[in-house]
Amino acid sequence: MTDQAPQTEAQTAHRSLYAPDARTRRRNAAERRFRLYGLIAVAVGLGFLAVLLTTIVRNGLPAFTQTHVTLEVALPEAVVDPAGTRDPALMAKVYTFGYEPLLDSALAAAVAGQGIDTDMTPARLGRILSAGAPAQVRRAVLADPSLAGQSVTFRLLASSRVDGYLKGRVARADLAQDRNLDPQHLDIVDELRVAGIVRRGFNAGFITGADASESRPEQAGIGVAALGSVFMMLVVLALALPFGVAAAIYLEEFAPKNRLTDVIEVNISNLAAVPSIVFGILGLAAFIQVAHLPQSAPLVGGLVLTLMTLPRIIIPARAALTAVPPSIREAALGVGASKTQAVFHHVLPLAMPGILTGIIIGLAQALGETAPLLLIGMIGFVASTYPDGVASGFLDPNSAMPAQIYEWAKRADPAYYERAWGGIVVLLVFLLGMNLIAVILRRRFERRW
Amino acid sequence: MTDRARAYLAPACLAALAGGMAEARDNVQIAGSSTVLPYASIVAEAFGENFDFRTPVVESGGSSAGLKRFCDGVGAGTIDIANASRPIRAGEIAACAANGVSEIIEIRIGYDAIVFASRTGGAEFDDFSAGDWYLALAERLPLGGTMAPNPNARWSDVAPDLPDAAITAYIPGTKHGTREVFEEKVLLEGCAETGALDAMHAMGMDEDAAEAACIRLRTDGRSVDIDGDYTETLARLDSNPTGIGAFGLAFYENNTGTLDLATFDGVAPSAETVASGAYPVSRPLFIYVKKAHLGVIPGLRDFVEFFVSDAVAGPGGPLAEYGLVPDPELAATRRKVAAGQVMEPAQ
Numbered sequence: 192m193t194d195q196a197p198q199t200e201a202q203t204a205h206r207s208l209y210a211p212d213a214r215t216r217r218r219n220a221a222e223r224r225f226r227l228y229g230l231i232a233v234a235v236g237l238g239f240l241a242v243l244l245t246t247i248v249r250n251g252l253p254a255f256t257q258t259h260v261t262l263e264v265a266l267p268e269a270v271v272d273p274a275g276t277r278d279p280a281l282m283a284k285v286y287t288f289g290y291e292p293l294l295d296s297a298l299a300a301a302v303a304g305q306g307i308d309t310d311m312t313p314a315r316l317g318r319i320l321s322a323g324a325p326a327q328v329r330r331a332v333l334a335d336p337s338l339a340g341q342s343v344t345f346r347l348l349a350s351s352r353v354d355g356y357l358k359g360r361v362a363r364a365d366l367a368q369d370r371n372l373d374p375q376h377l378d379i380v381d382e383l384r385v386a387g388i389v390r391r392g393f394n395a396g397f398i399t400g401a402d403a404s405e406s407r408p409e410q411a412g413i414g415v416a417a418l419g420s421v422f423m424m425l426v427v428l429a430l431a432l433p434f435g436v437a438a439a440i441y442l443e444e445f446a447p448k449n450r451l452t453d454v455i456e457v458n459i460s461n462l463a464a465v466p467s468i469v470f471g472i473l474g475l476a477a478f479i480q481v482a483h484l485p486q487s488a489p490l491v492g493g494l495v496l497t498l499m500t501l502p503r504i505i506i507p508a509r510a511a512l513t514a515v516p517p518s519i520r521e522a523a524l525g526v527g528a529s530k531t532q533a534v535f536h537h538v539l540p541l542a543m544p545g546i547l548t549g550i551i552i553g554l555a556q557a558l559g560e561t562a563p564l565l566l567i568g569m570i571g572f573v574a575s576t577y578p579d580g581v582a583s584g585f586l587d588p589n590s591a592m593p594a595q596i597y598e599w600a601k602r603a604d605p606a607y608y609e610r611a612w613g614g615i616v617v618l619l620v621f622l623l624g625m626n627l628i629a630v631i632l633r634r635r636f637e638r639r640w
Numbered sequence: 641m642t643d644r645a646r647a648y649l650a651p652a653c654l655a656a657l658a659g660g661m662a663e664a665r666d667n668v669q670i671a672g673s674s675t676v677l678p679y680a681s682i683v684a685e686a687f688g689e690n691f692d693f694r695t696p697v698v699e700s701g702g703s704s705a706g707l708k709r710f711c712d713g714v715g716a717g718t719i720d721i722a723n724a725s726r727p728i729r730a731g732e733i734a735a736c737a738a739n740g741v742s743e744i745i746e747i748r749i750g751y752d753a754i755v756f757a758s759r760t761g762g763a764e765f766d767d768f769s770a771g772d773w774y775l776a777l778a779e780r781l782p783l784g785g786t787m788a789p790n791p792n793a794r795w796s797d798v799a800p801d802l803p804d805a806a807i808t809a810y811i812p813g814t815k816h817g818t819r820e821v822f823e824e825k826v827l828l829e830g831c832a833e834t835g836a837l838d839a840m841h842a843m844g845m846d847e848d849a850a851e852a853a854c855i856r857l858r859t860d861g862r863s864v865d866i867d868g869d870y871t872e873t874l875a876r877l878d879s880n881p882t883g884i885g886a887f888g889l890a891f892y893e894n895n896t897g898t899l900d901l902a903t904f905d906g907v908a909p910s911a912e913t914v915a916s917g918a919y920p921v922s923r924p925l926f927i928y929v930k931k932a933h934l935g936v937i938p939g940l941r942d943f944v945e946f947f948v949s950d951a952v953a954g955p956g957g958p959l960a961e962y963g964l965v966p967d968p969e970l971a972a973t974r975r976k977v978a979a980g981q982v983m984e985p986a987q
Contacts, residue, residue, distance in 0.1 A: 286951065287686065287689055288951045322958060322961075326686075329690075330689075361897065362897070364897070365897025365898075366897070367896070368896035368897075368901070370961075371961070403685060404681040404684065404685040404686075405681060405682060406958055406961065406962045407685075485665065485717075486669060486719075487699070568671075568699050570700065571671070571677065572677070572680070572681030572684055572685070572698040573698075573699070575685060576688060576694060588667065588697040600871065601868070601869045602678070603894040604894045605895065605897075
C-alpha cells in the first residue's frame with residue numbers, strides 16, 4: 192500500500208493525534224534521513240575544503256620565510272674597479288663571477304671569526320650562499336661606486352639547501368650524494384646560526400620579487416607575475432565590461448525575438464562551456480600568428496582571457512536584467528520615457544549589483560586560468576624583470592600568477608615546490624579579495640522585490 | 641574633442657600602439673627542449689644581471705616544438721634561439737630553408753646523461769645493462785623462432801641480479817628528445833647485445849623492420865610514457881616505490897635525497913664518466929641560433945658569446961654546477977660562434 196492510497200474506515204477510526212501511527216513514523220524517519228544526508232554532504236564538502244586549505248597553508252607557509260646570511264664584505268678596488276675611475280660603465284665590465292671570490296672569502300672570514308675550524312676551501316664554503324648573492328653585491332656597488340675599496344655589511348640570501356635545512360626540509364642524510372653541500376656545511380650553519388650570522392626571517396622578496404633560474408630558487412618571487420596578472424585583468428576589464436554589458440542589454444531589452452537571436456543565445460551559452468585551452472589556440476592563431484602581436488605579452492593574454500570571459504559575463508548580466516520586474520520598465524514607458532531612457536535610467540541601475548558581481552566572478556575565474564596561457568608563451572623563464580612602465584607592462588614578456596605556479600611546480604629543485612604552494616596562497620588571497628568585493632557589492636546594493 | 645570622437649579614437653590608438661610594438665623587440669626569445677630550459681634560464685638570468693640588455697625570455701615545449709617555431713621564418717615575430725636535446729634533423733633544416741631561415745648556427749653547449757633511479761626506500765636496483773632494459777620493455781621478443789609477446793613480468797625474470805619486483809618503468813614520452821636517446825642508446829644497443837637483433841635477421845626480418853621491433857615498447861602497462869617533466873616521473877615513483885624512472889643527471893643531482901641511482905654497465909653517471917664516454921647513455925645538448933637575427937635583435941650576439949664563455953659553460957661555471965657536463969671542445973665552439981659559421985644546407 193502506498194502513502195497516497197485511500198484509507199479504510201477502520202484505519203481512520205483508530206488514529207490518535209498523540210501517538211503517531213506507523214505511517215507517520217515512517218514519514219518522519221524519511222525526513223530525518225534526508226536531513227542527515229544533507230548534513231553529511233555539507234560535512235564532506237567542508238572536510239575537503241579543510242583538507243585542501245590546511246595542505247595549502249602547511250606547504251605554502253615556509254615560502255614566506257627565508258634564510259639570510261649577514262656578512263661584512265671587503266670590496267677591494269683592484270677587483271671591483273680595476274680602472275680606478277669609479278665610472279659605473281667601466282665597473283660593469285667586472286661580471287658577477289668576479290664578485291664571487293669576495294663573498295667566499297668574506298664567509299670564510301666570518302667562519303674563522305667564530306672560531307670554527309674547517310678544512311674546506313673558501314670556494315667550497317661559499318656554497319652556503321645563494322648563487323644570486325654576487326649579483327646583489329654587484330648591483331649595490333654599481334649603484335654607489337664609492338663603495339669600492341670599503342668593507343660593507345650585506346644581508347645575503349643563503350642557498351636553497353641551507354634554507355631547506357633551517358625549514359626542516361633537508362636533513363643531513365639527504366646530502367649524502369649531494370654535490371653542492373656536505374653535512375659539514377650544515378655543522379657550520381648550525382654554529383653561524385647560534386652566532387646570529389645565519390637567520391631565518393620574513394621573505395618580502397617572495398611577494399615582490401621576480402622569477403629566478405633553476406639554480407637559485409631562494410631568489411624567486413611572484414611579484415612580477417602578479418603584476419602581469421594585474422595588467423591582463425586590466426585588459427579584460429577594459430574590453431569585457433563594455434562589450435559584455437552592451438551585448439547583454441541589447442539581447443535582453445532590444446533584440447527582436449526571432450530565430451537569429453535564439454541562435455546567438457544558444458551560442459553564447461555554448462561558448463561559456465568551451466574549454467579554456469581552445470581559447471588559447473585561438474589566441475595563438477589570431478593574435479600572434481595573424482595580428483603579429485608580441486609573444487608572452489600580457490596584452491595578448493588579456494585578449495585571450497577576454498574572449499573566454501565574455502560569455503561568462505553576458506550570462507549573469509542578462510540574468511540580472513531579467514530579475515528587474517517588468518513593472519519598472521512599464522512605469523517608465525508609461526510616463527513617457529523612451530525605451531533607451533527606461534533601460535539606462537531605471538533598469539540598468541537596479542541590475543548593476545548583479546552585473547558587477549558577475550563581472551568580478553568572471554575576472555576571478557580569468558585570474559586563475561592557466562591553460563590558455565600555455566600556448567601564448569607565458570610559461571617558462573619569463574617573469575624575470577619588472578616592466579619599465581605602463582606600455583611595457585602590456586607589451587613586454589611577462590607571466591601570470593597561475594602560469595608561474597605551474598612553472599615552479601615543474602622545476603627540479605624541491606625548493607621550487609614549496610614556492611609553488613606559496614604562490615597558491617598569494618593567488619588565493621587575490622581571489623578571496625575579489626570575491627569579497629563581489630559579496631560586499633551584492634550586500635550593499637542588492638534590492639529585492 | 642567630443643565624447644563620441646574619443647570613443648572611436650581609443651580603440652584605434654590601442655591597435656596602432658600594439659601594431660607599432662609588434663615589429664620592434666628588445667629582448668632575446670628562446671624556446672625548445674625542457675631539458676635545456678634550466679641551463680638556458682640560468683644563462684639568461686646571469687646575462688640580465690651582467691649586461692645592459694633585457695633578460696632573455698626562455699620558453700619550454702620540447703625540442704621539436706621549439707625547432708618548428710624557430711623555422712617559422714625570419715623577423716622579430718619569430719624566436720631567435722631554439723633549444724634542443726638532439727641534433728636538428730635534415731627535414732627540419734629543409735623546412736627552415738623553405739621559410740627563409742637558411743643560416744643556422746649550431747652550438748653544442750655540453751652533455752647530459754640519462755640516469756635510472758628509484759625512490760629511496762623502494763626496490764633496490766644496483767646495475768642495469770642495455771640488454772636488461774630491452775628484455776624488460778620490448779613488446780615482442782624473438783623466442784623459439786617467432787616474435788612472441790614479452791613474457792617477463794618481474795625484473796628478476798630479466799636478470800638474476802635485479803630485484804624481485806614487478807616491472808614498471810617510467811620513461812620519457814615520444815615528444816621528448818630524451819626518448820630518442822633512450823631508444824638509440826639503450827633499446828637498440830640492448831637488442832643487439834642480447835642477440836635479439838641477429839635472431840630477428842635470422843627470421844628473415846629486414847633491417848628497418850628489425851630496428852622498429854627493437855624499439856617498440858610493450859603496451860600492457862609495464863612501460864609507462866611520461867609526457868610531462870621529470871617532476872611527474874618523480875611523483876609516479878612516489879606512488880609506486882617499486883617503479884624505476886629515467887631522469888636527467890641534473891634533475892637527479894637536485895633530488896639526491898629522494899632518489900637512488902643505479903649504475904649502467906657498472907659505471908656510475910657523473911660529469912667525469914659522461915665526459916670520458918664511460919657512461920654510455922648520454923647525449924649532447926644544443927642551441928640553434930638564427931644568424932639573420934645577430935646584430936638585429938639587441939643583445940643576441942652578446943648572449944650567445946656569453947653562453948659559450950668559459951665562465952658560464954666551462955668547468956666550475958654555473959651550468960656545470962647545476963649538472964651540465966661541460967663540453968671539452970668549448971674553445972672550438974667559441975671560435976665557431978665568433979666566426980658566425982653556419983650549418984651546411986640540407987642535401
